[in-house]
Amino acid sequence: MTGERRKFRHQGEERRRDSLIWATLDLVADGGPGSATVRAIAAKAGVSQGLIRHYFVSKDDLTRAAYHALMTKMTDDNLAVLEATPAQPEVRLAAFIAGSLRAPSVDARAMGLWAGFMTEVRSDPAMRTVHEETYLRYRSLLETLIAALPTAKPAVGAIAPAMLRGLAIACTALVDGLWLEGCALPNGFAPDELARIGVRSIGAILGHDLERHMTAPVSLPSEPEKISA
Amino acid sequence: MTGERRKFRHQGEERRRDSLIWATLDLVADGGPGSATVRAIAAKAGVSQGLIRHYFVSKDDLTRAAYHALMTKMTDDNLAVLEATPAQPEVRLAAFIAGSLRAPSVDARAMGLWAGFMTEVRSDPAMRTVHEETYLRYRSLLETLIAALPTAKPAVGAIAPAMLRGLAIACTALVDGLWLEGCALPNGFAPDELARIGVRSIGAILGHDLERHMTAPVSLPSEPEKISA
DNA sequence: CTGACAATTATGCAAGCGTATAATTAACCT
DNA sequence: AGGTTAATTATACGCTTGCATAATTGTCAG
Numbered sequence: 001m002t003g004e005r006r007k008f009r010h011q012g013e014e015r016r017r018d019s020l021i022w023a024t025l026d027l028v029a030d031g032g033p034g035s036a037t038v039r040a041i042a043a044k045a046g047v048s049q050g051l052i053r054h055y056f057v058s059k060d061d062l063t064r065a066a067y068h069a070l071m072t073k074m075t076d077d078n079l080a081v082l083e084a085t086p087a088q089p090e091v092r093l094a095a096f097i098a099g100s101l102r103a104p105s106v107d108a109r110a111m112g113l114w115a116g117f118m119t120e121v122r123s124d125p126a127m128r129t130v131h132e133e134t135y136l137r138y139r140s141l142l143e144t145l146i147a148a149l150p151t152a153k154p155a156v157g158a159i160a161p162a163m164l165r166g167l168a169i170a171c172t173a174l175v176d177g178l179w180l181e182g183c184a185l186p187n188g189f190a191p192d193e194l195a196r197i198g199v200r201s202i203g204a205i206l207g208h209d210l211e212r213h214m215t216a217p218v219s220l221p222s223e224p225e226k227i228s229a
Numbered sequence: 230m231t232g233e234r235r236k237f238r239h240q241g242e243e244r245r246r247d248s249l250i251w252a253t254l255d256l257v258a259d260g261g262p263g264s265a266t267v268r269a270i271a272a273k274a275g276v277s278q279g280l281i282r283h284y285f286v287s288k289d290d291l292t293r294a295a296y297h298a299l300m301t302k303m304t305d306d307n308l309a310v311l312e313a314t315p316a317q318p319e320v321r322l323a324a325f326i327a328g329s330l331r332a333p334s335v336d337a338r339a340m341g342l343w344a345g346f347m348t349e350v351r352s353d354p355a356m357r358t359v360h361e362e363t364y365l366r367y368r369s370l371l372e373t374l375i376a377a378l379p380t381a382k383p384a385v386g387a388i389a390p391a392m393l394r395g396l397a398i399a400c401t402a403l404v405d406g407l408w409l410e411g412c413a414l415p416n417g418f419a420p421d422e423l424a425r426i427g428v429r430s431i432g433a434i435l436g437h438d439l440e441r442h443m444t445a446p447v448s449l450p451s452e453p454e455k456i457s458a
Numbered sequence: 459c460t461g462a463c464a465a466t467t468a469t470g471c472a473a474g475c476g477t478a479t480a481a482t483t484a485a486c487c488t
Numbered sequence: 489a490g491g492t493t494a495a496t497t498a499t500a501c502g503c504t505t506g507c508a509t510a511a512t513t514g515t516c517a518g
Contacts, residue, residue, distance in 0.1 A: 005498075007484095008495080008496055008497075009495095010483095010485060010495055010496080011495090013495095031348075032349070033261075037474080039474085039475085048496065048497045049476095050478090050498075050499095054495070054496075059475095059476060108351065112347075119260075119345055121413075122340075132417075166425075169410070170407070170429075170430040173403055173405075173406030174406055176410070177402025177404070178398070180406075181402055184364070193395075193398075194398075198399075204433050204434045205433045234466095234467065234468075234511095234513075235513095236514095237466055237467075238465095238466095239464080239466080239515060245465090266505065266506085277466065277467045280465080281506095282506090287507085
């Protein structure tokens with residue numbers, strides 16, 4: 001009896017690593033770290049389980065790579081949102097905040113990933129470094145946007161650095177908190193309510209009427225809303 | 230050879246359940262859900278592993294009980310802080326916020342618990358219910374404190390309910406976000422910096438100078454600071 | 459003081475885990 | 489074409505997990 005061995009095709013190292021990483025993230029997002037077993041990852045990526053150890057020295061190595069890829073992608077997405085809104089400072093800031101508080105950023109699966117990796121972030125130094133860098137990059141991005149705002153009171157000049165730091169910490173925290181609440185209670189808020197609360201509250205913290213500069217959420221092209229009634 | 234069987238003493242159901250729950254929380258806090266195995270829990274509680282199944286129908290049952298106990302305790306602690314500060318509304322609100330953003334609330338182990346249970350919160354309906362109730366209770370508590378504030382502009386009357394809801398959501402999110410940042414980056418902030426940022430920012434959102442009513446952090450009695458120099 | 463019963467321990471089991479290793483296959487070079 | 493090599497699969501091993509069950513011990517009523 002010819003043992004029916006699985007057919008396969010050679011693929012570049014990069015594509016295999018990517019598909020394994022993507023499969024890992026998918027599993028962690030859906031069922032937590034416990035469900036991302038070597039066998040499950042291999043099955044989802046459509047390969048045999050041995051291949052994982054051919055591209056990663058251990059499962060922990062794959063986990064670290066997956067977390068790093070996730071964080072890199074999230075940072076890139078944030079920057080991409082900013083590049084698409086080249087306008088006055090208030091509009092940029094409002095768009096950045098609102099973008100972080102609407103779909104697809106606000107998503108139960110995204111929070112599953114966040115929480116799922118948090119445990120290992122605390123114990124693994126490499127993952128901890130990735131986490132800190134990502135957080136600080138987001139905060140410094142926000143800080144840049146805040147610093148670009150016209151000073152409220154006339155002729156006051158730039159905001160003091162220490163003050164700026166505190167404002168950036170507060171605004172980052174507000175976005176994080178609203179993001180978490182939106183992810184954890186998907187049905188707990190009206191459509192776009194979180195984005196509006198976020199923009200309004202950060203406006204209050206910074207002393208600007210940001211809500212006036214807020215743009216409407218972009219409708220997803222996959223969702224066929226009647227354009228011409 | 231007399232098999233040296235372990236000595237033990239009968240203890241009431243409540244005490245055994247409590248010690249098993251406490252052991253579970255301890256392990257989850259330190260090493261994540263993966264390290265809270267039946268054997269590890271039993272070892273930490275000083276019993277044999279079989280006893281777990283005598284008091285809980287399954288390990289999931291114990292996990293649920295542990296999460297419920299944790300959330301109940303956190304809620305009770307919040308209320309206790311409030312009972313200890315019977316003063317004017319601004320002071321109460323400032324104390325409540327600051328209390329959530331200082332030790333022992335801000336603690337890496339606490340965040341480990343939070344993140345560790347989050348995965349199961351998403352999938353297990355019972356745990357999800359506990360989570361939602363706890364969150365909404367905290368928010369409504371904050372809402373009550375906000376509503377008690379004297380209205381800023383003279384003779385405006387009470388804040389509109391819809392407005393109040395938005396304010397409470399924002400303030401809860403701000404506290405949550407700062408709490409997370411403080412837990413995740415223990416060395417990233419100056420002493421009491423987060424509490425001050427939190428009180429100041431929430432003051433800005435609500436239109437009150439809360440920072441003026443902020444009280445100093447209480448020093449821990451276990452930390453022997455020289456009382457009489 | 460002595461059963462009787464509940465509380466607790468000890469032991470075993472099947473399943474799943476990450477990892478190691480050898481066999482096999484597809485792609486590439488000449 | 490054919491041989492070489494890297495990519496991939498298959499299989500097995502040792503360990504840990506949650507759970508079941510039987511043996512044992514402490515406690516307490518009469």
